[in-house]
Amino acid sequence: MLLSGWIFLIQSKPKHKDKHGHDGPNGKRGKPVMREKTRMKYADIIADIFFAETPDDDDDDDDRRNSDWILDLQDLNGQCNPNPCLNNGVCKEKGRRNYKCDCPKPFRGRKCDKGPKACRKGRCGRGECVLTSSPPFYECKCKQPFQPPDCKRVSLCERNPCKNGGQCIRDGNDFDCQCPKGFRGRFCRVGPADCYVNDGETYRGLVSETEDGFECLHWNSHFILEKGTDPFSSFEDKDGLGPHNFCRNPDGEPRPWCFFRRGRRLFWDYCNVTACPEPTNVVPTNFVTSNPPPTSATPSSTALPTATQVPTPTAKPSVAEAQQFLTCGSPQQRKAFTRIFGGLKVSPGGIPWQVSVQEKPKNSLKPYKHICGGVLISSCWVLTAAHCIDKNKDLQVIAGSLSLDKVEPSAQTIKVENAIAHENYRETPQAVFNDIALLRLKGNEGFCANETQLVKTACLPDVQFPDGMECTISGWGATESSDYGSNHMLEADVLLINQEKCSEPSIYGSVLDNSMFCAGYLQGGVDSCQGDSGGPLTCKPNSTSIVYGLVSWGDKCGAKNKPGVYTRVTEFLGWIKSKMQASP
Ligand code: ARG
Numbered sequence: 276m277l278l279s280g281w282i283f284l285i286q287s288k289p290k291h292k293d294k295h296g297h298d299g300p301n302g303k304r305g306k307p308v309m310r311e312k313t314r315m316k317y318a319d320i321i322a323d324i325f326f327a328e329t330p331d332d333d334d335d336d337d338d339r340r341n342s343d344w345i346l347d348l349q350d351l352n353g354q355c356n357p358n359p360c361l362n363n364g365v366c367k368e369k370g371r372r373n374y375k376c377d378c379p380k381p382f383r384g385r386k387c388d389k390g391p392k393a394c395r396k397g398r399c400g401r402g403e404c405v406l407t408s409s410p411p412f413y414e415c416k417c418k419q420p421f422q423p424p425d426c427k428r429v430s431l432c433e434r435n436p437c438k439n440g441g442q443c444i445r446d447g448n449d450f451d452c453q454c455p456k457g458f459r460g461r462f463c464r465v466g467p468a469d470c471y472v473n474d475g476e477t478y479r480g481l482v483s484e485t486e487d488g489f490e491c492l493h494w495n496s497h498f499i500l501e502k503g504t505d506p507f508s509s510f511e512d513k514d515g516l517g518p519h520n521f522c523r524n525p526d527g528e529p530r531p532w533c534f535f536r537r538g539r540r541l542f543w544d545y546c547n548v549t550a551c552p553e554p555t556n557v558v559p560t561n562f563v564t565s566n567p568p569p570t571s572a573t574p575s576s577t578a579l580p581t582a583t584q585v586p587t588p589t590a591k592p593s594v595a596e597a598q599q600f601l602t603c604g605s606p607q608q609r610k611a612f613t614r615i616f617g618g619l620k621v622s623p624g625g626i627p628w629q630v631s632v633q634e635k636p637k638n639s640l641k642p643y644k645h646i647c648g649g650v651l652i653s654s655c656w657v658l659t660a661a662h663c664i665d666k667n668k669d670l671q672v673i674a675g676s677l678s679l680d681k682v683e684p685s686a687q688t689i690k691v692e693n694a695i696a697h698e699n700y701r702e703t704p705q706a707v708f709n710d711i712a713l714l715r716l717k718g719n720e721g722f723c724a725n726e727t728q729l730v731k732t733a734c735l736p737d738v739q740f741p742d743g744m745e746c747t748i749s750g751w752g753a754t755e756s757s758d759y760g761s762n763h764m765l766e767a768d769v770l771l772i773n774q775e776k777c778s779e780p781s782i783y784g785s786v787l788d789n790s791m792f793c794a795g796y797l798q799g800g801v802d803s804c805q806g807d808s809g810g811p812l813t814c815k816p817n818s819t820s821i822v823y824g825l826v827s828w829g830d831k832c833g834a835k836n837k838p839g840v841y842t843r844v845t846e847f848l849g850w851i852k853s854k855m856q857a858s859p
Contacts, residue, residue: 315490317429317448320418324538326401356743360387382500394497402426403536404497405518416493416520419461420450439463460484470551475524475531476512478548483520483533485544491520491533492541499534499541506534522546599726600654603628604734604819621677621764626749627731628652628822629764631679632659632714632809634668643671645679648750648810649714650822651732655723656855657691657714659809660825660842661700664712670694672714675729677764679751685729690717695854697847706786710827710842712809713854721859733813733822736845740823742773746794746814748826748839752806767801769794769812771823772838782836790846791827795838803839804832812841 320326355366360376364387367375378387394404399415402425407414417426419436432443437452441463444451454463464481471478483491492499494506494516506516510525522531532545606627621629628651633643647663649672657672664670670691676683693715701708716723724730740746749766777783777793787793794812795802803810803826812824824841831837844851 315418317420320401320421323401325536398425400426403492405493405495406497406500407495407518413497414518420448437463439466461490470549471524471531472551474527474529475522475548476527477515478522478524478531479515480521480548482522482531482546482548484522484547485533485535486547487544488547489535489537489542489544491522491535491546493518493520494523494534496520496534498536522548599722600724600732603652603732604813604815604821605731606820621749621766624729624731626747626764626766626811626813627675627729628733628813628820629749629811630657630672630674631676631751632657632663633671633673634665637667637669639669643669645751645806647806647808648752648826650809650811650825651724651730652735652822652851653732653855654726655716655718655721657716658822658825658844658851659712659714660707660710660827661696661712662702662707662710662827663809664694664696666694670714672716674724675727678762680762685727687724687727687730689723691715692717693858697850703786706783706788706791706840707828708788709790709847711790711825711844711847711850713851715858733811733820735848735851736814736821736823737848739845740771740814740816742771742776744771744814744816745769746771746812746823747820748794748803748807748810748812750803750807750810750826752808752810752826753804753832769801769839770796771814772797777838782838783830783840787840790843791840792824792843793838793840794824795829797836797838799833799835799837802829802833804829 315323355368355374358364358366359374360366360378361382364376364378364382367377369375376385376387378384383392393406393411393413398404398413400417401421402415402417405414405416406412415424415426417423420429420431422428422430429448431445431448431450435441435443436450437443437454439455439458441452441454441458444453452461452463454460457467459465460482461484464483466481469480469482471480485491495518499506506525507513510516512525514525515521515523516525520533522533524531528545530545530550531548532543534541534543536542606625630649630651631645632647632649634646635641635643647659649657649659649663651657651674672689672691673679674687674689676686691714694712695715696712697709699709700711718724726732745768747766748769749764751761751764772793772795774787774792776797778785778787782797783793807826808828810826811822812826813820814823815821822844824844827840827842829837829839832839
C-alpha cells in the first residue's frame with residue numbers, strides 16, 4: 276500500500292535507513308534496526324526538512340495545495356459530504372460547488388487543519404513547537420544539542436542533559452549519555468522498574484521512543500494538531516496524556532505507543548517499553564509525578580482474544596457456531612476511534628474481514644507465501660481478485676492476523692478447498708476485466724472461519740455509492756518505502772472517482788468498463804499497490820462496512836492521474852450468490 280506516496284495503500288511504516296542512507300541490515304521487511312542508527316543526530320537534525328526555514332505567509336498556500344486538488348480534479352456532488360472539515364469543524368455548503376468550514380477555536384484554515392498561530396513555521400528553530408494554555412501559548416522543545424528558548428543555539432554537554440547520573444560524552448557535533456547501570460534511553464531517564472502491565476493502559480513511565488528508535492512527539496505537539504488529530508479530545512482515556520512525550524496507551528492498543536514524525540509526515544508506532552515481569556501486581560516505579568501510579572493492576576477489558584482453534588473437519592458445528600457471523604461489516608468496537616489520520620497501521624480488529632491469501636506450488640512442502648488480499652464474506656467464503664488465482668498452486672488464507680511475519684495467537688489459518696475465478700476474467704496489457712474470484716474454504720457443514728473479535732465478515736453491497744465518497748482500503752502490499760510489502764496490515768482512505776472522469780484520455784481513457792471503478796486521489800499519493808490485490812475497498816454509508824470494491828490494478832502506484840482500479844462488486848452480486856449456492 277502506498278500512502279501519500281504510500282498506499283501504495285496507506286501510510287506505511289517507514290523503512291529505516293542508516294546514517295548513510297542505506298537500508299539497515301533488516302531494512303527490507305521493516306524490522307527494527309539498532310536504535311543507535313535511527314536516533315536523531317546533529318547531522319540528521321540539520322538535514323531534516325521539517326526544520327527548513329520558510330516564510331510564514333506561505334502557510335495557507337500550502338494548505339490550498341494540500342487540500343484543494345480534490346475540488347479541482349474530481350467531480351464531487353455535495354461538498355459537505357463527506358465532511359471535509361477536520362477537528363470537529365462544521366461544514367456549510369456555499370453554492371453548488373463549494374463549502375466553508377466553521378472551525379472551533381483554536382483551529383483555522385480552509386479545513387480547520389491549522390493549529391493556533393502561536394506555533395508558526397520556524398518559530399522553534401530546530402525543535403518541536405508544543406501548545407500551552409498560558410501566554411505565549413507555545414513552548415519550544417528543542418532537539419538536543421540545540422538549546423532553549425528558541426532551539427537555534429548549540430551547546431554540547433555544557434548543562435548536562437543526561438539524567439540519573441548519566442555522563443555526557445562529546446562526539447564531534449554530537450553527544451552521548453553514558454547511563455549508570457539499569458538506566459537507559461537517550462537521556463538515561465528510563466529506570467530499571469519502568470515497565471507496563473497488561474495492555475499498558477496504566478503505564479505512566481518515561482519511555483519516549485518507538486520500537487525502532489524514533490523520538491516520540493509531545494502529546495500537545497502542534498504538529499499532531501496540524502494533521503487533524505487532537506489527542507486530548509480524541510481518546511477516551513486521556514489520564515496519562517499531558518505536555519510530555521512519554522509513551523501511553525489511551526485507546527486500547529495492545530501496548531503503549533506514541534506519535535512520531537519523519538519530515539512532514541505523522542506516524543505512530545509502539546514503544547520500546549518493557550512488559551513488567553509476572554506476577555503483574557507490582558506497582559511500577561519511576562513515574563511522572565503529575566500522574567499518580569495506578570493502585571492495582573486490573574486486567575484490561577481490551578486484551579486480545581486468546582488462541583482460537585479452527586475446528587477440525589470432523590467436528591460438528593455446535594449451536595453456538597451456527598450463531599456465528601450473523602452480522603457483517605461491524606469491526607471490533609474500539610475504546611475510542613483509532614482512525615487517526617490518513618492511513619495507518621490497522622489496530623487489532625479494525626479490519627476483521629481482511630485475509631491474507633497465500634500460495635505454494637501444488638503438493639509441495641514449500642512454505643505458503645502471501646500473494647494477495649481477500650475479504651471474508653461468510654464463514655467459508657472469501658472474495659479475492661481472479662488474477663490472484665493460479666491453478667497450479669495450493670492456496671490457504673490467514674484471517675485474524677495483523678502481522679505476516681509472526682504467527683499471532685488470534686490467527687486462523689484455513690486451507691482453500693476450491694478457487695473459483697470468474698468465467699469472463701480477462702487480462703490485456705491495458706486493463707484487467709471481471710477480476711473477481713471466490714475461495715471456498717475447507718471446513719465442515721458451513722463452518723470454516725471462526726468468528727472472533729478479530730475475525731468478522733464484511734457485508735455485500737446492494738446499492739451504488741456516490742462519487743467522492745470516502746472509503747477504506749487495506750492490505751500488506753508494497754509501500755513507498757518497501758517493494759516487498761508491509762509486515763503490518765495497513766489501511767488508508769480513498770475517494771470514489773467519477774467513472775467518466777477516470778475515463779478521460781489523461782487518466783485511463785476508454786479501457787474502463789462496468790466491471791471496475793477508480794478510487795484514490797488524482798493528485799497521486801495514497802493508493803493500493805502490488806500485494807494488495809483482492810483485498811477490500813469498504814465503504815461505510817452508516818455504521819456498517821460494505822465491500823464495494825476489490826483491489827485489482829493500476830498504472831504504477833500512487834502516481835498522478837493514475838488512481839487504483841477496483842473490481843465493482845455490485846456488478847457481480849448474482850455471480851457471487853450463484854457460486855455460493857452451488858457449493859454451500
Ligand atoms: N495488481 C496488483 C496486485 O496484484 C494491485 C495493483 C493495484 N495498483 C494500484 N495502483 N492501485 O496486488
